[in-house]
Amino acid sequence: MKAIIVDDERLARNELKRLLENFPHIEVIGEAANTDEVSEMLETHQPDVLFLDIQMPGKTGFEWLETWEGFLPEVIFTTAFDAYALKAFEVNALDYLLKPIDLSRLSESIQKLEKQVQAQTRAIESPSHKLGAQDQIFVKDGEKCWFVRLDRVRLCESMGNYVRLFFDDQKPLVLKSLNAMEDRLDPKVFFRANRKHIINLNYIDKIEPWFSGGLQVTLMGKGEKIEISRRQSIRFKELLSL
Structure with missing residues (x-):
């Protein structure tokens, strides 16, 4: 090394x-x-x-x-x-x-x-290995590169064939689908909120009822507001309930 x-x-x-x-x-x-x-x-x-x-x-x-x-x-x-x-x-x-x-x-x-x-x-x-909060990933966007520990990533957002990662003040794009990203991430930490977003559960600051039985969460850091669909809200409640 x-x-x-x-x-x-x-x-x-x-x-x-x-x-x-x-x-x-x-x-x-x-x-x-x-x-x-x-x-x-x-x-x-x-x-x-x-x-x-x-x-x-x-x-x-x-x-x-x-x-x-x-x-x-x-x-x-x-x-x-x-x-x-x-x-x-x-x-x-x-x-x-x-x-x-x-x-x-x-x-x-x-x-x-x-x-x-x-x-x-x-x-x-091991592509099938689930990546947890303490794992580190290599991210390259243009001329910029990062080694990012996943506990710093608060949000993943689908952008067509790309995924935008939100960590600290950075928002690099990764050539990967959100579905492929979801397959690699530990579901105990990273939750598929809706068709476009995966959220880090450790960054949830506030939860509010939303339209049609869904929920809206506010994330710590930059305060992004993400809707959890009605279907995913059921899973969300089951996951976080005693």
Whole structure:
């Protein structure tokens, strides 16, 4: 697995590289002193993991993640400050390591990374495998690419032969039918609301009665309002009832 280290302190980068030598299957293919340097490296090398410092000159690790729209691997934050731990997991980081980094703690992170990569590989090799909230998918729309964990996808919308995925502030198109998408997604998490929409049940903010015995749900995030057809409303109630 390929790794890139982003840290403004050269000694910190060297120490992390030294620790990673204990994991022969992890290859450090690049390092950067700030987020400006790493952007081009990601597109060129497409690593499996990014070890990302938080406090750096210019953009912080968080600020960069909020604006970066290109290829993004798994992110493991490395920082001397424990105050950012909650925010790190809010942006779906794989892990959060405090400096000075302990070898046993780094080993735990590598194990998480291995499990994540193995899950992605199984999903690719087994088309019948249902993708759950913790699985990650590769999305390409034009020149932009993302690795997206499905717990970030709140809505799938049919657009003819394409499906538009809604996650964060992004709305890329995927060349796949909504029926094919439904076949791949875990029905305990992703619910077919109507002919055009699949919703992530974890993003439902509000439910209201709607016309002809149907329901209308409002999703967290951007507040999209999606109608659940009368027929699907029966399934919806059965699925979520005690």
